[in-house]
Amino acid sequence: MSVPDEVVVQRILAGEAELFRILVRRYREEFARYAASLCGDADVAADAMQEAFIRAFDALDSCREPARFKAWFFRILTNQCHNARRGLGVRGRLDDIVVTAADRADAGVSDEELREAIDAALGQLTPEQREAFVLKHVDGRSYAEIADLLGVGEDALKMRVHRARDALKKLLEPWS
Amino acid sequence: MSEREGYSQEVQRFLDEEPDAQLTERARVDAERFREALARYASSLPVPGRELDAAVMSVVGARPLGGVRGLVRWLFRPRPVLLRPVLIAAGLVATTALGWWLGQQGGSPPVPGALIAEAPTVLVRFELRAPEAVQVALSGSFTGWDSEGVALSKNAQTGVWSVTVPLPLGEHEYSFVIDGQRWIPDPKAHAQVDDGFGQTNSVIVVGPRGVVRS
Numbered sequence: 450m451s452v453p454d455e456v457v458v459q460r461i462l463a464g465e466a467e468l469f470r471i472l473v474r475r476y477r478e479e480f481a482r483y484a485a486s487l488c489g490d491a492d493v494a495a496d497a498m499q500e501a502f503i504r505a506f507d508a509l510d511s512c513r514e515p516a517r518f519k520a521w522f523f524r525i526l527t528n529q530c531h532n533a534r535r536g537l538g539v540r541g542r543l544d545d546i547v548v549t550a551a552d553r554a555d556a557g558v559s560d561e562e563l564r565e566a567i568d569a570a571l572g573q574l575t576p577e578q579r580e581a582f583v584l585k586h587v588d589g590r591s592y593a594e595i596a597d598l599l600g601v602g603e604d605a606l607k608m609r610v611h612r613a614r615d616a617l618k619k620l621l622e623p624w625s
Numbered sequence: 626m627s628e629r630e631g632y633s634q635e636v637q638r639f640l641d642e643e644p645d646a647q648l649t650e651r652a653r654v655d656a657e658r659f660r661e662a663l664a665r666y667a668s669s670l671p672v673p674g675r676e677l678d679a680a681v682m683s684v685v686g687a688r689p690l691g692g693v694r695g696l697v698r699w700l701f702r703p704r705p706v707l708l709r710p711v712l713i714a715a716g717l718v719a720t721t722a723l724g725w726w727l728g729q730q731g732g733s734p735p736v737p738g739a740l741i742a743e744a745p746t747v748l749v750r751f752e753l754r755a756p757e758a759v760q761v762a763l764s765g766s767f768t769g770w771d772s773e774g775v776a777l778s779k780n781a782q783t784g785v786w787s788v789t790v791p792l793p794l795g796e797h798e799y800s801f802v803i804d805g806q807r808w809i810p811d812p813k814a815h816a817q818v819d820d821g822f823g824q825t826n827s828v829i830v831v832g833p834r835g836v837v838r839s
Contacts, residue, residue: 452746452791460748467778467788468748469685473678481672491671498673499680506685560669567666586663587670592641607641614640614659615631621662 451475458515466506473502476522486583487530489568497533501526523598531576570620574613581606582613632656679776686778746791747831751799753777753811756784758803765799765826767792772802798826 452471461468477498488494505512505522512521558566571579584595585606592603599606632640636656639646648656751763764774767790777786786801798818800808810817814827829836 452748465789466686466688467682470678470682470775470788471791473681474675477673477677482667482670485670485672486667491673495673495677499677499684502681503684506681506688560665563662564666564669567662587667589667610641611631611637614637618632618659619630 453516454518455516458509458512458518461506462510469502469506469509472505472518472522476519476526477502479519480523480526482587483583484526484530486568486571486587487527487579488533489572493533493536494530497529498526501529504529520598520600527580534572566621567617570617573620574616578609578613578616581609582617585610632659675773682776682778746793747836748789749792749829749831749836750787750789751777751801751811752785752787752813753801754783754785755801755803758786760804761786762802762805763788763790763799764802764808766797767799772805774802777801792829792831794831796828796830798828800824800826 454472454475457468457471461472481494481498484494484498485491488497501522505525508525512518514521571582574582580599581595581601584590584598585592590598592606595601595606596603632655633652635646635648636652636659639648639652639656640659753761755761758779761777761779762772762774763777764770764772768774775788775790777788779786798820800810802808808824810825811827814829816828817825818828820826
């Protein structure tokens with residue numbers, strides 16, 4: 450079992466700044482796919498994660514519940530990813546990708562094509578739907594865990610995920 | 626959006642992993658196709674690696690910690706703990722006896738025992754004075770001996786590089802890697818061993834209360 454976040458945060462605030470590396474490694478690994486999916490671009494996601502960690506470090510003494518550092522950092526990361534995605538502009542429009550798919554003669558779809566299509570489809574969801582859907586179906590988390598991270602009730606989360614699934618089903622129809 | 630355009634309630638419940646979700650064969654195919662596509666998508670996502678850790682630490686490591694943080698700094702400053710093997714043995718015997726006695730009484734284990742069980746890793750600080758080095762990393766049995774290892778941060782005034790890492794209890798071998806090429810043992814280590822390839826590794830023993838040196 451690893452050292453609890455609460456202990457690490459307290460020791461960083463006490464002067465051992467290098468211990469921040471523990472939190473970076475821990476949550477870089479845990480939220481890497483979430484960031485990549487939310488941003489829709491690997492390089493943008495890496496920049497967003499880096500910026501989120503730096504912001505978290507700078508604001509660490511305002512983390513009122515060090516034991517809940519994970520949820521606190523998750524909020525910073527999510528905001529950073531949404532801002533980064535907005536900065537992407539029109540890249541990865543689904544229409545462009547669907548045309549490419551429709552032109553394909555064979556039935557097989559490469560992982561890269563599938564990723565581009567789902568990234569583009571996710572981009573057409575609302576930010577709240579995208580967060581809930583990615584946490585559920587990309588990270589594979591339970592509704593209880595997502596509710597804890599997002600601070601939203603499980604019923605409301607299910608509604609967001611259901612709507613996101615319906616939207617994706619329609620958007621990805623040409624791929625099925 | 627109409628029901629026709631989306632998934633049926635049964636498929637939604639199935640994808641929500643509701644235990645009593647019942648599906649027709651057609652609906653099950655749809656649901657499994659959805660799951661398979663998302664699984665492929667998740668596994669194909671390119672994710673940042675350890676280079677991101679180094680990038681973040683190179684920024685935050687240069688930032689000062691002040692204000693309220695400084696007031697309590699000395700309370701949490703890491704201090705080496707020296708424990709003689711004979712004292713450890715005596716402590717283990719006493720703890721075991723107390724645990725057995727409490728078990729006989731139907732009581733709970735003592736608090737120190739519970740504390741150890743919840744935190745089997747210990748934060749250990751490594752330091753190396755190398756004012757001329759451009760980069761220094763810590764590599765050992767706990768990092769898989771890769772040359773990238775864990776990067777140390779430099780104090781520009783003293784030329785001392787340092788890093789604090791969580792280590793599991795037990796004995797570990799390690800070395801410092803200077804500028805990604807030169808492997809050197811820790812000059813402050815109390816024990817060194819030959820690695821069998823003409824190099825020397827340092828040895829550290831981590832106990833539940835800190836670094837153990839005999």
